[in-house]
Amino acid sequence: MSKNTSLHMKTLNKMIGKNSRKHLFPCIKDLVTSGLTLARFSREESKPSRQDITQYVAAWFKYIGVSSDECRDWMNGYCVDVLSAISSSSKSQIRHSTKSNIKYIFKSDVTFDCGCENNLFKACCEPSCPVYEEMSNKYKERMARKSDISYEPEPEPEDIGVGVERPPCKEKYSDQFEKAMEFALNSAKKGIAQKDIVTLLNDREYKTRTGKEWAYATLRAELRKHEDADISYKEKYRDRLEKAMEFVLNSAKKGVAQKDIVTLLNDREYKTRTGKKWTYAVLHVELKKHGNADISYKEKFRDQFEKAMEFALNRFKKGDAKKDIVTLLNDREYKTRTGKKWTYAVLQAELKRHNAGEHT
CATH class of the missing domain: 1.10.10 (Arc Repressor Mutant, subunit A)
Structure with a gap:
């Protein structure tokens, strides 16, 4: 156990207090002290992301009754110190992502469901865990539901008369598919991970365009189709962005401070590449793309x-x-x-x- 993980474990025990033995499940203890143990995964296996672990631990905090504020205070340090090992994001990006994930978990109906020995992280699991029986039953029920859906026989076709074609699957499920896609797109805009969207779609019994359960690959393909059809925000605002950037670069050459450029852009109702108001951070990124990274500190100050x-x-x-x-x-x-x-x-x-x- 490193100094960082030891400190986080100590803080966690103090936060939980007398209930530490009851609530500190083996899988959580393993993830806190060791993070994701990559050696437990083969080369061929897909490995969980930092976001997966963040949401899992946040769901545990929610399950044991810890507030979202307390959860965030502890998770920020843990994610930066421990989970950064499996992430290429900067510390500030990790903090922002952690805050978003915690907000999602505490506001949604996502519950703690570890899967026991079958947990996504291959974290330690023991039958002596106080919630082992509850979680084991949850897992069995989930697998049974999936099994029932997978092997449910196709309903007999109705006798709709000679010469009348039966509506294709896509048409049959088109209404509920449209509702499913509306839900998926709204969730994606809120920053919810695609794997979680898949879970939520299936929990709400939404079906694909062919009437089947949602899978990660299916959702990904449908979102891509929608992006192509929607032309994407970048294209939609491309002309305005080009005019905005022309104004930005001219202002920068004149020595106008970036904060003042942001104000001028918004006063002239210029939009970013995603159609939003300009901020200092967005301008900084766009200038980097144009090879003017901050137009140097010398100009700024x-x-x-x-x-x-x-x-x-x-x-x-x-x-x-x-x-x-x-x-x-x-x-x-x-x-x-x-x-x-x-x-x-x-x-x-x-x-x-x-x-x-x-x-x-």
């Missing part, structure tokens, strides 16, 4: 840097010591050309650039 240097040079000419000038600059919250606090070394370098010479 240029105005206030020039004021800082004007102040520094005046104080220097009056005979103030450089160390005192550094203190005054930071007291007035002036920043360097890269947006950082002033130091003696930085000031000395900047004064040299202005040919102010050394003055000790």
Whole structure:
């Protein structure tokens, strides 16, 4: 057990309190102390994602009666420290994703259903677990339902007369399929994972266009078809985005700060590539795509840097010591050309650039 996992386990035990033995199931303890043990999976097997584990643990918190706020406070650290090992996302992305997943679990009707020894993560499972019998029965019932649906005989065709064609499956299930797709698309827009959407579709007994149970591959294919038919948001707003980016790049070349560019874009009702309002983060990403990553910190902080240097040079000419000038600059919250606090070394370098010479 690493220092991080040991700390998270200690915090978790403290949070649960007296009920730690009762509520800390073997699978949860295993995931907290070890994360996902990849050695338990063969090369051919698909491995669960960070999001899968996040939702699983969040569902457990919900099951044992821990609030969403307490869950989020603990999960943020755990996901960043432990689950980042199986994710390529940045820490800030992981925190944002964790918050979204917890919100989904606590607001939806998703319940904790581990599957016992058949759990998705191949985490430790013991018959002595306090919920083993309950979860085992849940798993058996779920498998029985799937089995019944899979092997249910086709109903006898109705005698609808000679020369009258029987409606094809696609037509027969078209109404409920449209409702299913409406639900799936709304769920996808909310950031719900496709695997969870599949579960929710089947729980609500929605059928595919051919009247069968939903599978991950089927949902993925249907969402792709819908994306092609819908032309996608990117194309829909492409012309407006190009005009917006032309405005952005011209403004940036003139030295306009990015925050001001965002304000101007929204004032002119320009939209992003997904038809939404502009934010600093979105602008930053778009500029990176255009090879202007932040148009460099030098431009971003240029105005206030020039004021800082004007102040520094005046104080220097009056005979103030450089160390005192550094203190005054930071007291007035002036920043360097890269947006950082002033130091003696930085000031000395900047004064040299202005040919102010050394003055000790």
